[in-house]
Amino acid sequence: MQKGQRNRRALEDREAYPWLPGNLSREALHKVLFEGKRAQLAQISSIAQFKKGENIYSDGEVLDKIFVIITGTVAAYKKSQDGKKHIVTFLYPKDLFGLWGGRRYIVSTEAITPVVAYSFRASALRQQLSRNPKTYSYFVTKICDQLSQNQDHALLLSRLYSAPKLATFLNMQRQAQLMRGESTDEIYLPMRRTDIAEYLGLSLAALSRTFSLLSARRIIKIRNRRHVIIINRKVFEKLANGRRTRK
Amino acid sequence: MQKGQRNRRALEDREAYPWLPGNLSREALHKVLFEGKRAQLAQISSIAQFKKGENIYSDGEVLDKIFVIITGTVAAYKKSQDGKKHIVTFLYPKDLFGLWGGRRYIVSTEAITPVVAYSFRASALRQQLSRNPKTYSYFVTKICDQLSQNQDHALLLSRLYSAPKLATFLNMQRQAQLMRGESTDEIYLPMRRTDIAEYLGLSLAALSRTFSLLSARRIIKIRNRRHVIIINRKVFEKLANGRRTRK
DNA sequence: CGTTTAATTGAGGAAAGTCAAGTGAAGTGG
DNA sequence: CCACTTCACTTGACTTTCCTCAATTAAACG
Numbered sequence: 001m002q003k004g005q006r007n008r009r010a011l012e013d014r015e016a017y018p019w020l021p022g023n024l025s026r027e028a029l030h031k032v033l034f035e036g037k038r039a040q041l042a043q044i045s046s047i048a049q050f051k052k053g054e055n056i057y058s059d060g061e062v063l064d065k066i067f068v069i070i071t072g073t074v075a076a077y078k079k080s081q082d083g084k085k086h087i088v089t090f091l092y093p094k095d096l097f098g099l100w101g102g103r104r105y106i107v108s109t110e111a112i113t114p115v116v117a118y119s120f121r122a123s124a125l126r127q128q129l130s131r132n133p134k135t136y137s138y139f140v141t142k143i144c145d146q147l148s149q150n151q152d153h154a155l156l157l158s159r160l161y162s163a164p165k166l167a168t169f170l171n172m173q174r175q176a177q178l179m180r181g182e183s184t185d186e187i188y189l190p191m192r193r194t195d196i197a198e199y200l201g202l203s204l205a206a207l208s209r210t211f212s213l214l215s216a217r218r219i220i221k222i223r224n225r226r227h228v229i230i231i232n233r234k235v236f237e238k239l240a241n242g243r244r245t246r247k
Numbered sequence: 248m249q250k251g252q253r254n255r256r257a258l259e260d261r262e263a264y265p266w267l268p269g270n271l272s273r274e275a276l277h278k279v280l281f282e283g284k285r286a287q288l289a290q291i292s293s294i295a296q297f298k299k300g301e302n303i304y305s306d307g308e309v310l311d312k313i314f315v316i317i318t319g320t321v322a323a324y325k326k327s328q329d330g331k332k333h334i335v336t337f338l339y340p341k342d343l344f345g346l347w348g349g350r351r352y353i354v355s356t357e358a359i360t361p362v363v364a365y366s367f368r369a370s371a372l373r374q375q376l377s378r379n380p381k382t383y384s385y386f387v388t389k390i391c392d393q394l395s396q397n398q399d400h401a402l403l404l405s406r407l408y409s410a411p412k413l414a415t416f417l418n419m420q421r422q423a424q425l426m427r428g429e430s431t432d433e434i435y436l437p438m439r440r441t442d443i444a445e446y447l448g449l450s451l452a453a454l455s456r457t458f459s460l461l462s463a464r465r466i467i468k469i470r471n472r473r474h475v476i477i478i479n480r481k482v483f484e485k486l487a488n489g490r491r492t493r494k
Numbered sequence: 495c496g497t498t499t500a501a502t503t504g505a506g507g508a509a510a511g512t513c514a515a516g517t518g519a520a521g522t523g524g
Numbered sequence: 525c526c527a528c529t530t531c532a533c534t535t536g537a538c539t540t541t542c543c544t545c546a547a548t549t550a551a552a553c554g
Contacts, residue, residue: 080402081488082411088398102388106395136387141349143390148353150397151335155327157404158448160511161541164329193501201405206542208502225501225551241328407543408509440533453510455534472519472533 044124050111057098058108065119066098072115073190076107077198087199089149090191092180096142098122113190157201162210165200167239170220170228187228291371297358304345305355312366313345319362320437323354324445334446336396337438339427343389345369360437404448409457412447414486417467417475434475 048067050056056067059078067074074091088107091097099122100106129136152172159165173187182188189196197207214220219236221229230236295314297303303314306325314321321338335354338344346369347353376386399419406412420434429435436443444454461467466483468476477483 078398078402080406081415082406084405086402086405088401100391100394102391107398140387140390143387143394144347144349147347147390147394147397150394150401151325151354154335154397154401154404155325155333157401158331158333159327159329168328203543204501205503205544209542212502450511451533452512452535456510459534 044128045118045120048117048119050115050117052111052114054111054115056109056111056115057105059105061105063098063101063103063105064122066096066122066125067120068096068118069093070116070118072111072113072117074109074115074117075112075191075195076109078107085198086201087195089146089153090195090199092176094180096139099125099139100143100146112192112195153199162200162202162206163213164239165202166196166207166210166214167219167236168241169196169200170230171236171240174230185229186223187230189226189228193225291375292365292367295364295366297362297364299358299361301358301362303356303358303362304352306352308352310345310348310350310352311369313343313369313372314367315343315365316340317363317365319358319360319364321356321362321364322359322438322442323356325354332445333448334442336393336400337442337446339423341427343386346372346386347390347393359439359442400446409447409449409453410460411486412449413443413454413457413461414466414483415488416443416447417477418483418487421477432476433470434477436473436475440472 047070050072056074057065069091071093074095074097075087076089076091076097077085077087080086090112091109097109098105129139156165156168156172159168170187173189174184177184177188191199193207193211194204197204200207202210211220211222215222217232217235219230219232219239221231223229294317297319303321304312316338318340321342321344322334323336323338323344324332324334327333337359338356344356345352403412403415403419406415417434420436421431424431424435438446440454440458441451444451447454449457458467458469462469464479464482466477466479466486468478470476
């Protein structure tokens with residue numbers, strides 16, 4: 001299956017999950033849940049703020065709160081048996097997190113920029129859901145999205161060489177910006193290099209070298225630590241999507 | 248968080264998803280759905296059979312059927328941009344697959360042994376769900392489990408060395424056998440070496456070497472291609488769970 | 495402006511990849 | 525039931541990439 005085709009389809013198809021009742025688009029459901037009923041929501045939610053670097057919750061804690069990001073970026077991570085931190089996903093405004101587990105959280109989360117978020121008590125949300133089962137599909141959709149995203153991440157992790165890994169990552173970030181309706185002239189990277197390395201399964205040194213390599217080959221331009229511009233789109237795409245490219 | 252503690256908790260906690268209505272255990276729900284109401288189910292499901300190696304559905308096809316395995320093993324895979332096959336997950340009896348996408352399947356699946364499965368038309372299942380929203384939580388639970396499993400897989404993929412990778416994989420298989428109530432004297436591997444390599448993100452050669460290494464070091468005994476016995480449990484555990492072990 | 499944190503770069507070594515040849519198991523047809 | 529073909533797996537030789545450790549430079553922050 002071609003990549004372009006897949007991307008287009010993803011945009012068309014992910015809107016609706018036809019096997020679910022309450023066949024609303026995600027955008028519409030987000031509106032209904034988080035914008036249309038502020039007054040009603042206020043009863044079960046509050047606004048939480050986190051400083052940069054602050055831990056939000058940890059793997060294994062009892063699951064009591066669920067969050068929806070208003071502004072900022074969050075990293076979800078696990079520690080592997082060998083003690084290393086592995087970032088599972090980055091979360092952006094409108095993303096929902098905290099509900100992927102059962103009785104306890106299954107990942108840890110940390111604010112990597114200052115974060116403002118809605119905070120729901122899990123019990124209140126449960127009641128809300130049983131009163132209005134249609135909103136269910138919103139959550140299921142979100143979880144399915146997360147699942148699909150995780151599978152793509154696994155694919156990324158098993159790529160062999162650092163250059164295509166990084167190019168694919170940058171492309172994913174760009175895609176996400178597009179989805180959120182932001183400009184894609186520049187790619188914005190709110191996280192530190194270490195975080196990217198932990199997401200891609202590379203050492204910090206290797207990641208840094210790869211940034212330098214892509215920059216030296218004039219494929220990307222590193223405006224500053226948080227902003228990257230794609231210069232040579234053709235080679236860039238080849239790297240991200242290409243067959244068996246190394247550097 | 249300690250590993251042993253985590254495993255115990257996983258067993259205790261995953262049974263119920265308290266933020267869901269219809270707070271039934273997974274085991275109970277499976278019974279209700281697939282054993283208690285055979286007659287009712289017969290109307291919306293049929294039995295499907297697949298030969299070893301047969302493709303069940305492909306990534307990108309329109310999602311029309313959902314399956315529950317009765318006997319046999321299925322591999323779910325994606326092809327990455329560089330053309331390589333990457334196995335996302337192995338599926339065993341009672342596992343559900345096909346519903347993780349929206350309008351289309353998001354992975355391909357293939358029978359790696361002869362497979363017998365219930366086959367549901369997606370549309371029929373949708374009706375079933377809207378009539379009985381409580382069964383919803385069964386599906387959500389399954390998806391959350393899958394998500395959690397995928398995250399563990401990602402962790403596995405980003406481990407550096409092949410020996411701990413393989414040990415962890417074997418341990419996962421053992422754990423799964425335990426969950427299914429099977430004996431754990433031997434680890435049964437229904438899939439080919441190639442499949443394991445594609446799951447672990449290793450070359451076939453590297454995987455084979457690692458099997459040989461563990462065997463030479465008398466950590467495991469390879470009774471035959473499909474059956475492995477753990478001899479030195481202590482070293483084995485250290486490999487699978489240990490900090491910074493290489494070989 | 496100085497101190498701390500984040501990121502880049504260099505040198506050396508180790509693990510896994512690739513290519514290729516060889517062995518073992520399984521399945522088929524006479 | 526055995527010979528033959530095919531497929532699955534193992535092992536060897538060589539190459540490459542990334543990791544580790546360490547030193548240096550750049551940016552952020554008080």
